Amino acid sequence: MLTWAIIALIIALIAGALGFTGVAAAAGTVAKVMFGIFLVVALVLFVLGAVAV
Template sequence: MLKWALIFLVVSLVAGALGFTGVASGAKTVAKVLFGLFLLGFIILILIAWGAGELIF
């Protein structure tokens, strides 16, 4: 999922540089949503590992 967020970020930057503001705005929104979902999943997995006693600090 993080890979797709980075791909949409690059698409957004390229589209913005070429003047396609509508495409850039849409790609930016998709990248932000995907990154948010990735971050939420990562935090949930960390909490599950901590609760199961598998997380070692």
């Protein structure tokens, strides 16, 4: 999931550099959401792993 967030961020940067502000904003939003989901899942797995030990 982190990989997809990084890909969306790169797309946003390229689109912004080329002047496609709408695409850049959308891709940036997707990157933020995916990164947030990644953080939540990573935190849950970390807590579950700590509880299991």
